[in-house]
Every structure is written in structure tokens, then in C-alpha cells.
Amino acid sequence: MGRLKLTTAEPYYTPGYSGYCPQFKYEIGRTYGASTHEILTSPKINRSQQGVLTNTLPNEEVTKTATGWTTSQEIKAMKIVNSRQQSFGNQKYVHHMIPGYSGFVPRSQKQFGARYATACDSAIADFDIEQTQSLRSNYTLGQVNQKRHPKLRLTAVKEKELQNSIEAISIKLTSKSIAKTVPISYMDDDDPNKFHKSGYTGYVPRQKEIIGLSYPISSHVATKQFHTESRVRSAEAHKPITVTRQIKSARDGRVIFPKTSGIMPHYTGHVPGMKYRIGGTFGNNSVDTLRM
Structure with missing residues (x-):
């Protein structure tokens, strides 16, 4: 008696395969795997040379x-x-x-x-x-x-002196030409050009506080006021700072019954004359108790 094999021999169709298998309807009495294995390996059955199954073993080494x-x-x-x-x-x-x-x-x-x-x-x-x-x-x-575009060799160039030299042209700077290039923040307060033109969208400090003037005049006044305050603030910042503090004499901790103030409430010690004082708080009744 031969040895029983628990696994189906390769190749075979997995049970549940819904594809076409030639002459499967004539196979009776065996499992689906054994029947399809017989169909795929038998030389008596005409079938396609290109199988549907893929080799699970790699072809490589x-x-x-x-x-x-x-x-x-x-x-x-x-x-x-x-x-x-x-x-x-x-x-x-x-x-x-x-x-x-x-x-x-x-x-x-x-x-x-x-x-x-x-x-x-x-x-x-x-x-x-x-x-x-x-x-x-x-x-x-x-x-x-x-190879297609080879680099050209450098050729030596002899130095030549210029025959026609260009004379230096002196340019004089006027106050008007300088004023056009100097920012407004660096202009003097009395400079009439220290203002922003109408349509300027930048921020002008202190301008919101000025009402009833045209934009150039209000920007001139606001800028002048801001620069004046900045100079004053800068001068104040560089001044030396002196701090004075009045030194108070320390209270003598050895005094039990003070003359000018009362004793703290919940004091459990003896206070002379306290039992004769009625109608006041403990602090008021304990002021200068030794005088009693």
C-alpha cells in the first residue's frame, strides 16, 4: 500500500476557482484539486500551451x-x-x-x-x-x-595706452539736490521741505492728533513734534538717576507694651489694667497700658 499524501501535487487549481477548466465535467469521484491536477498534467487532454497559473518558485538562484x-x-x-x-x-x-x-x-x-x-x-x-x-x-x-563645442584657446592681448583721456568733471552739490535725497527724519525742523506729499500711505507719527490742516502741513507739524519729543526723551534717558530713601529707625523688639500703638489681638500674656477697660477693642485698650 502506497504512502498517503496530505498535500495535492502541483500544479492544480485552488478550490473556488471560477475560470474554465477543460473536461472537468467528466471528472467524477475525486477532489477538485486532484481532478484539475490530472487535467493539467495529462498528455491525452487538449489544452492551451499557455497556462493560467503562475510559477510560485522563483526562476533565480x-x-x-x-x-x-x-x-x-x-x-x-x-x-x-x-x-x-x-x-x-x-x-x-x-x-x-x-x-x-x-x-x-x-x-x-x-x-x-x-x-x-x-x-x-x-x-x-x-x-x-x-x-x-x-x-x-x-x-x-x-x-x-x-567634443561638439570645444573650448577656444585664449589669445594674448597686448596692452595699449589710451590716446584720448577723459577729463574729470567736477560736480557741485547744491542744497536742493541734497534735500531731494535726504530722508525727512534727518532734515532740520525749520526745513520747509520736511513734509509728506498728499497720497503718501506710510505711517506718520502724531498725525492723528492734528485736525483741520492739509496733509502736507499736518505731516510737517506732526513730524516736527515727534522729533522734538524724541530728542527730549533721549536727553532724559542719558541723565544720571539718583534714588533717595528715608531710613526709618528700627522698632525695639524688646518692648512688650508699646506707648503709641496697641498689642496684637490674641495676645495670651498679662496686660496690666486690661480688666478695667470696657467698651473698646483689644488694640485700643492696650495702648500705653503701663501708664495705668
């Missing part, structure tokens, strides 16, 4: 490493990541990154169906390959441009 079974693509990615670490020193992107890293990993959004460490290795390797290809293409493009 699989080798065993210290961390488990690894494909050739994973080994290639591991070598690229290790070379980056050796070239650039301490890197955040290392081989077999620990899951839970919250930083950015380039090209990791395009990796699906793999462990975090394997996906990070593949993403970093793809990013490094793209960077290398980009640098190579830029270098190749530079060489092509250099």
Missing part, C-alpha cells in the same frame, strides 16, 4: 545564508548597501534595517510583499543604482558637449 534563504537579487542589494556603508562611513541606511525606523527611506514606497529589512535593502539598492546611472549620464553628456 536561491542560496542559503546566515539569515536564511536568500535570492540572487537580495544578495546583490546587500552588496550595494554594504558598499555604501564602507564608502561613506557611518550611514543610517545599513543592511537589514530594524523594523520601526520612522525616518525616510528612498524608494521604499515601491516595495511590496517583503519583510521590512529586505524591502529597505531593495529600495536603497534601487536608489543607489539610479544615482549612479544619473551621474554617468551627466558625465557622458558633458563629454559629448565638449
Whole structure:
């Protein structure tokens, strides 16, 4: 008696497959997996040469490493990541990154169906390959441009003296020309040009307090008043400050019964003559008790 197999031999259709299976209606007495396996492997049945099923085993070479079974693509990615670490020193992107890293990993959004460490290795390797290809293409493009448009050689130029020299022109500055360039804040208070023209949208200090004048006159008065107050305030700020304080004599703490004030309430000691005083507070009745 042969050994019983618990798993269905490959290939077969998974139960629940709703696609077309040739001559399945003639298969009776066996499970869906066993029947479809017989149909897919029997040479007596005419079927399409291109199957619907996909080979689950990778076509690439699989080798065993210290961390488990690894494909050739994973080994290639591991070598690229290790070379980056050796070239650039301490890197955040290392081989077999620990899951839970919250930083950015380039090209990791395009990796699906793999462990975090394997996906990070593949993403970093793809990013490094793209960077290398980009640098190579830029270098190749530079060489092509250099061959198409070679640099011209520099030619020596002899120095020549100018025959016609330009005479210096003296320019005299007048008060009117200076007034046009000097800001209003630096003009004298008596300068008639110290005002803002109508339509000026900037801030003019103290102008809101002036009413009933045209804009040029009100801006002149407000600016003059502001500068005068600023100079007075600046002069006051540079004056020395003297602070005087009247020194009061300290109260003698040894006096139990003061003459000019009463004793604090809730005093539990003996107060002479207190039992003969009626109709006043404790503080008023305890003033100068020794006089009694």
C-alpha cells in the first residue's frame, strides 16, 4: 500500500476557482484539486500551451545564508548597501534595517510583499543604482558637449595706452539736490521741505492728533513734534538717576507694651489694667497700658 499524501501535487487549481477548466465535467469521484491536477498534467487532454497559473518558485538562484534563504537579487542589494556603508562611513541606511525606523527611506514606497529589512535593502539598492546611472549620464553628456563645442584657446592681448583721456568733471552739490535725497527724519525742523506729499500711505507719527490742516502741513507739524519729543526723551534717558530713601529707625523688639500703638489681638500674656477697660477693642485698650 502506497504512502498517503496530505498535500495535492502541483500544479492544480485552488478550490473556488471560477475560470474554465477543460473536461472537468467528466471528472467524477475525486477532489477538485486532484481532478484539475490530472487535467493539467495529462498528455491525452487538449489544452492551451499557455497556462493560467503562475510559477510560485522563483526562476533565480536561491542560496542559503546566515539569515536564511536568500535570492540572487537580495544578495546583490546587500552588496550595494554594504558598499555604501564602507564608502561613506557611518550611514543610517545599513543592511537589514530594524523594523520601526520612522525616518525616510528612498524608494521604499515601491516595495511590496517583503519583510521590512529586505524591502529597505531593495529600495536603497534601487536608489543607489539610479544615482549612479544619473551621474554617468551627466558625465557622458558633458563629454559629448565638449567634443561638439570645444573650448577656444585664449589669445594674448597686448596692452595699449589710451590716446584720448577723459577729463574729470567736477560736480557741485547744491542744497536742493541734497534735500531731494535726504530722508525727512534727518532734515532740520525749520526745513520747509520736511513734509509728506498728499497720497503718501506710510505711517506718520502724531498725525492723528492734528485736525483741520492739509496733509502736507499736518505731516510737517506732526513730524516736527515727534522729533522734538524724541530728542527730549533721549536727553532724559542719558541723565544720571539718583534714588533717595528715608531710613526709618528700627522698632525695639524688646518692648512688650508699646506707648503709641496697641498689642496684637490674641495676645495670651498679662496686660496690666486690661480688666478695667470696657467698651473698646483689644488694640485700643492696650495702648500705653503701663501708664495705668
